[in-house]
Amino acid sequence: MPPKENKSEITINDIAKELKISPSTVSRALNDNAKISDVTKRKVKAVAQDLGYELNLVASSLSKNKTNIIGVIIPNIGSQFFAKALSGIQEVARSHGYNVIICQTNESVQQEIEMTRVMNSARVDGLVCCLTMETKDFSHFDVFVKKGIPVSMFDRVSYSVPGPKIVVDNYEAAYVATEHLINLGCKRIAHLAGVSTSKVFEDRAEGFKDALTKYELPLLSQYLLSSDLTEQDARDAIRIWMNLPEKPDGIVAASATTGLVIASAAKSLGVQLPEELSIISLGNERCNEFVTPSLSAIDMPGYEMGKSAVKQLIKSIADGELDNSITLKPIQLLIRNSSFKH
Amino acid sequence: MPPKENKSEITINDIAKELKISPSTVSRALNDNAKISDVTKRKVKAVAQDLGYELNLVASSLSKNKTNIIGVIIPNIGSQFFAKALSGIQEVARSHGYNVIICQTNESVQQEIEMTRVMNSARVDGLVCCLTMETKDFSHFDVFVKKGIPVSMFDRVSYSVPGPKIVVDNYEAAYVATEHLINLGCKRIAHLAGVSTSKVFEDRAEGFKDALTKYELPLLSQYLLSSDLTEQDARDAIRIWMNLPEKPDGIVAASATTGLVIASAAKSLGVQLPEELSIISLGNERCNEFVTPSLSAIDMPGYEMGKSAVKQLIKSIADGELDNSITLKPIQLLIRNSSFKH
DNA sequence: TTAAAAAATGCAACCGCTTGCATTAATTAA
DNA sequence: TTAATTAATGCAAGCGGTTGCATTTTTTAA
Structure with a gap:
């Protein structure tokens, strides 16, 4: 001592x-x-x-009434999508002289609320946020709006909170994915959807349905399952489907993880991929390339979204103007071996 | 406007x-x-x-001369090991009322130095750090040491910087992994090592060699490759080995990623896994379970390490005493299908 | 009832930097 | 050479809390 x-x-x-x-x-x-x-x-x-x-940034911040800190609230760092977004956020923020305070909500609204409080106390100059899947009430962002502190949202956003939005067309993502399977010749396509309280997953389900309709394929209720998208949910879904008299020949998974689990579970059920079943997931992870067969996916540009979210935010901070722009980031269809010509 | x-x-x-x-x-x-x-x-x-x-935390920090902010410097958020560590860090920090400022170095010493400067300016109460693979000089941590601000290091640490250390026995990890392959009957085991400037990879290489020696297996120089562990390095390595007259029948990969790439590349070279070649990697990723064959690995407890690093740090901050303890976290041998009885 | 002790509250300086305005020094113009 | 400008620098009041010490109020003891 x-x-x-x-x-x-x-x-x-x-x-x-x-x-x-x-x-x-x-x-x-x-x-x-x-x-x-x-x-x-x-x-x-x-x-x-x-x-x-x-x-001494603390003293400087106090007298300038500007902290040069950007607060980031995301569901979880473990997901590759968010990890990439975070990298993008970091990079842009740092290059503009901003520091970044990060908080995870673990998909808990309660924590999200708590985090906004912390960010407010820390007097961040702006907030980058991706909502939890369950956030339905957005009043915890009122403080920022009232004080004119910009809130930039990406991926899971709320249009009722002013500020820039960086999103992907989830409807299109699902539509394109489904269309891809249809073009491959799939006739009985199933979809494991996320909870419908989340706009993202709602849009994806819509895109899926509309693609079927467009191509005059029947939408069978037993092919459309909805869940929290846990690994167990994915395993359950594939088991259910594979016990059906008319098994699906194509699956659109609502998330990267569920796609991975579904493929893995299907294989262990003895299903031949992709001959008997084509799979594509909405969301891409590095793992998709390594599994056998490699998994087709719609890639969501996490890194780009993170970068844009901060760019817009910093612009708002600098201009002092409120920016309600919506930036649509392009998705990409990655065709791999899990969806192959029948 | x-x-x-x-x-x-x-x-x-x-x-x-x-x-x-x-x-x-x-x-x-x-x-x-x-x-x-x-x-x-x-x-x-x-x-x-x-x-x-x-x-107003800024004002409070200034007058109390305490920010309640912990700085975190890690190589990159994208790696699952670090993502988990970060989660652990976050969790413990938050539960003690600390906020966390995070910076990525992207394995660049230059950036690491820059980040310490930022952390110093931000007057963090303590620092959690995992060095880049190439950090050889540690003088950028002197400021903190001089000011009595604790620096807690995990995984890639330097014992010449005072402060708590959270590590894993990398020697043991490699030894156990190699031993596992030997027990399986492998006779010609190769190792793709990381740069020897990093203690972590040096230890792993040592463990590998000693295991061979212990079991009286020859250590052939062509079986011991050293690299930066990029994906390309891994692909090169496997190609080299598979062109040898005496191909290895077992591989110990120095990192999770290289293990994945090696397995994947080996497969596309037509090598039968695990019949012709057993693979185990030092470091586990979720992906290891999904690939075929699933990849055996030594699991490094990232989450636990992150938690401990912060716990020790906060203890140091609270006590004002300098803590040079070394915490060794247990590793775990995960036997999967890539290493199976020959 | 009054003095002494304990409990509450207020005063004012301070944390380290920033900034509007006043002051002084250096230039330039007359 | 002096007045009028312009360039440099200094003064002092913040920014929003915190905290040692003084002061006031309340309670307890005598």
Whole structure:
């Protein structure tokens, strides 16, 4: 137990004393204020360097009433989609001099509310957020709206909260995926959907249904299952379907994980992929390439979405204008071996 | 372009005026200071609630000289190991009232240095860090050491920087993995190692070699390849090995990703897994379960490591004592189908 | 009933930096 | 050479809490 460390935090006052000038001049010099002579600037910076001075962001934030911190609220870091989004968010934020405070909600609305409180207390300059699957009430964002602090949402968004939105056309994603299976010759296509309280999954289910309708394929109720998309749900779904007298010959999974689990479970049930059953999932993970057969998917551009979300946010912060733009990011159909010509 | 929002940020002064008491009393009441009467506390809290008051952490941090922020520096969020670690870090931090600022280094020492500067400026109360593979000089951590700000390292650590360390026995991991293959009957075991500048990969290589020695198996130089562990490196390695007159019958991959790629590449080269070749990787990813054959691995407890790293850090912060403890987290051998009885 | 002790509250300085405005120094024009 | 500009720098009041110490109020003891 060493005695108290030398708590010598260097401040602008130390620099000021050293040079026998005022702290305000030091502050301005360090910030390259135009009214400070170059000689002074050089001297100040030299001494700052010497003394190992490092700006105290806390003090700076307080006096400027700007923290240069962006708050990020996402469901969970474990998902590859969010990991990528986070990378994009980080990158753009940092390149603009912003720091990032991150919180996971673990899909719990309660936690989401708690997190907004924390972000508010931390006085973030803006918020990037992807809602939980169950968020139905958005009043916890009111504080920010009221204070004019921009909230940028991506993927799972709410149009009732003002601010930029970065989304993907989930309807289209499902439509394209389904269409792909249809073009392959699939006649009995099933869909494991997510809870319909979430717009994302609702849209996907719609896209699925409409594609069937468009191609005049029947929409059989037993082929449309809805769940929380847990791994168990996926296993249950495939078991149910494979016990049907008329088994499906194509499956559109509402998420990357369920697609993976469905494929794996189908294989262990002895189903031949893709001969007997084609599978495509809405959402792509690196794993999709490694499994056998490799899994076709609709890729959602997480990285790009994260980047855009922050870009728009920073723009809003800078302009002070409220931006309600909706940015639609393109999806991509990745055809792999799980969906092959019959 | 709406005019300036009503920038009505509620402060303790507003509460004080409302109740005609002093701001200090309000501050103490909100912090449940013992010298404030219960009546006053109740009144203050009621008004605070009414007015929608939320503590300004920036101001609080400045006056308390404590930010309640933990800085986290990790190589990349995309890896499942780090994603899990991050989850653990988050969870423990939050449950202790700490916020978390996260930075990715992308395995760049330059960025790591930059990040420490940012963390210093942000005046974090402590740092959780996993070094890049190439960090050889650690002077960028000196600032923290000098100021008595604890730095907790996990996985890729440096014992020359004081502070708690959370690690896994990488030597053992490789030893156990290799031993497993030997027990299966493998005679010609190869290892794709990581750069030897990293202690982690050095230890793994050592463990691999020692296991061979222990079981009196020859250590052939062509079976020991070293690389940066990119996907391409993995593909190159397997191609080289499979072109050898005496092909290896077992492979220990130094990372989860390389294991995955090696298995996949081997398959496409027509190698029968696991009959002709057993594979095990040091590091487990969810994907390992989904591929065919499922990939055996040594699981590194990322989540637990992250949790411990923060726990120790917070303890250090609280005690003000410097803690140089080394916590060894247990690894786990996960036997799957890629390593099966020959 | 009054003095002493304990409980509540207030005052004011401080945390480190920023910034509008005043002041001084250096230039330029007259 | 002096007045008028322009360029540099300093002063001091914040930003919103926190906290040691003084002061006031209430309670307890004498």
